[in-house]
Amino acid sequence: MRKALLFVSLFSLTLLAQAAEQRFISIGTGGLTGVYYPAGGAICRLINRNRRSHGIRCAVESTGGSIFNLNTLANRELDFAIAQSDWQLHAYQGSSKFKAKGPNKDLRAVFAIHSEPFTVVARTDSGVKTLADLKGKRVNVGNPGSGQRGTLEELMVLLGWSMDDFKLVAELKASEQSRALCDNKIDVMIFMAGHPNAAIKEATTACDARLVQVEGAAVQRLIDALSYYAPATIPAGMYRGNDFDAHTFGSKATLVSRADVDDEVVYQLVKAVFENLEAMRRLHPAFAHLTPQSMLQGNSAPYHPGALRYYREAGLIE
Numbered sequence: 487m488r489k490a491l492l493f494v495s496l497f498s499l500t501l502l503a504q505a506a507e508q509r510f511i512s513i514g515t516g517g518l519t520g521v522y523y524p525a526g527g528a529i530c531r532l533i534n535r536n537r538r539s540h541g542i543r544c545a546v547e548s549t550g551g552s553i554f555n556l557n558t559l560a561n562r563e564l565d566f567a568i569a570q571s572d573w574q575l576h577a578y579q580g581s582s583k584f585k586a587k588g589p590n591k592d593l594r595a596v597f598a599i600h601s602e603p604f605t606v607v608a609r610t611d612s613g614v615k616t617l618a619d620l621k622g623k624r625v626n627v628g629n630p631g632s633g634q635r636g637t638l639e640e641l642m643v644l645l646g647w648s649m650d651d652f653k654l655v656a657e658l659k660a661s662e663q664s665r666a667l668c669d670n671k672i673d674v675m676i677f678m679a680g681h682p683n684a685a686i687k688e689a690t691t692a693c694d695a696r697l698v699q700v701e702g703a704a705v706q707r708l709i710d711a712l713s714y715y716a717p718a719t720i721p722a723g724m725y726r727g728n729d730f731d732a733h734t735f736g737s738k739a740t741l742v743s744r745a746d747v748d749d750e751v752v753y754q755l756v757k758a759v760f761e762n763l764e765a766m767r768r769l770h771p772a773f774a775h776l777t778p779q780s781m782l783q784g785n786s787a788p789y790h791p792g793a794l795r796y797y798r799e800a801g802l803i804e
Contacts, residue, residue, distance in 0.1 A: 488591050508541050511751060514555040514567035514743075516632075517660030518548055519688070521772045522568045525739060528565075528769040533758040539737060551660075551681060552633030553583055565747050566755070570633035570678060571738040572640075572714045575786035583636050595785035596741040596793050597759070600772040603718035603736035606639055606698035607689055610727070612673035617700050621647070624654035625671040627665045634678035637737070640712075644704040660685055668693035672700040680739065680772030682724055685791050690725040697725065697732035698762070707734050714784065737758045738784035745790070752792025760800065768773035778802055 507524050513529060516522030523546065530544035537543050542568075547564070549555055555567035556577040571575070576582040580589030582688035586629045608614035614623060627649070633655075642648065649655045656672050663675040664685045677683065689695045697720055709715045718736035723731050743752060759766060760778060784801060789797070 495751050499551060508537070508543055509748070509751060510543050510545065510757075511565040513546050514549045514558055515542065516549060516551045516555075516568065517685075519661045519664070519683075519685040519737040520551075521600065521602075521770065522541060522551070522739065523548055524770045525680075525773070527569055528766055528773070529741070529759055531769070532762050532766065533755050535758075536758065537763075540750075542751055542754055544755070550629050550631030552631075553636055554631030556584070556593070557587070557631075558606070559593070559742065560587070562744065564780055565751070566596065566741060566743045568599070568739055569743055570637070571598065571740050571784040573633050573636060574740050574742055574769065575714055576636075578787040582640070589790075592745040592786045593714065594743050594745050594747075595667075595787045596790055597740060597781040598742050598784040599739040599781065600776070601718060601736055602678050602680055602739050603679040603720055603732075604634070604700055604736045605640075605679055605681075605683070605686065605732075605734065606668065606674060606700055606719065607677070607686055607695050608674045608698050610668070610696055612624055612696035614674055614698055615676035615696075616698065617702060617705070618624060619698070621651045622653050623739075624656065624671070625652045626658045626666065626672045626675045627652075628655040628658050628676060629659055631662075634676055637716075638676055641704065641708055644707050645686075662675060664689040664692070667695060673724055674698070678737070682721055682769075682771050686687075686725055689712065690727055690804075694727060697730075699732060699735035705735055714786065740785055742787060743790050747790070747792075749790070749792035749795065752790045753795050754792075755798040756793050760796065 513526040526546040531542045552569040552573045578593045591618045633754035667671045722731040
């Protein structure tokens with residue numbers, strides 16, 4: 487009897503010790519229908535595979551997007567976050583939307599993920615074919631915490647536009663805008679997203695909607711002025727009724743963290759992803775072209791020491 491009780495006690499102590507050794511991390515992503523959420527889920531899935539060996543358990547959180555994520559990360563309510571490469575730079579420098587808050591010098595880059603073209607989708611019957619046609623239309627500009635909203639506002643400055651130039655301004659979440667478009671509550675929805683995108687597939691399948699060309703002098707000035715933007719193309723045939731290349735510009739989705747997040751945790755996360763890139767590529771079409779080299783492009787904050795440790799061991803950087 488005593489031996490049985492001793493065994494139970496030792497077993498219980500072992501379980502308690504294992505629980506105490508576990509470290510829980512969270513990744514802030516975006517709306518459920520965007521690419522940030524599955525990107526965070528893919529990263530968590532890869533690191534959770536070996537949680538028995540490293541003791542790290544990863545969970546993903548659906549959030550309002552890039553700007554929300556960067557603010558929440560700075561407030562130490564997240565360990566990792568996905569954010570557009572442009573807003574990573576603004577947060578680190580304390581510019582644009584982060585001017586009042588000041589520079590976040592504790593922000594650390596981990597790696598870049600997929601490219602994110604600035605995407606405009608319009609009802610076919612709205613008459614919107616080019617960027618200039620948005621004036622006087624009902625436009626979903628996105629929620630205030632989203633990167634797409636911030637990028638649109640940067641573009642609007644160069645166009646000389648204000649929100650008053652739209653007939654109606656909606657601030658719908660990414661998960662709400664496709665239905666609103668097909669229900670004829672808005673004419674246009676705007677996304678900063680990897681492709682193919684579930685919400686855009688929903689909109690182009692449920693109703694007649696098309697991608698809008700985002701080009702012209704103002705767009706070129708934006709690309710020339712800000713190094714984190716580059717020309718981008720959404721290939722023809724990716725969405726129903728869109729048999730043409732849509733020309734636009736874009737940035738990258740990036741994974742960021744804080745300087746005070748444990749080096750070993752960041753190292754194990756990076757290792758789990760980079761040593762299982764083929765599995766990562768299969769988890770979403772937007773990840774199909776990921777390479778170690780592409781994942782080191784588009785990062786503007788200093789790399790986290792844990793990430794640097796892996797990159798040096800793998801010979802990716804000196």
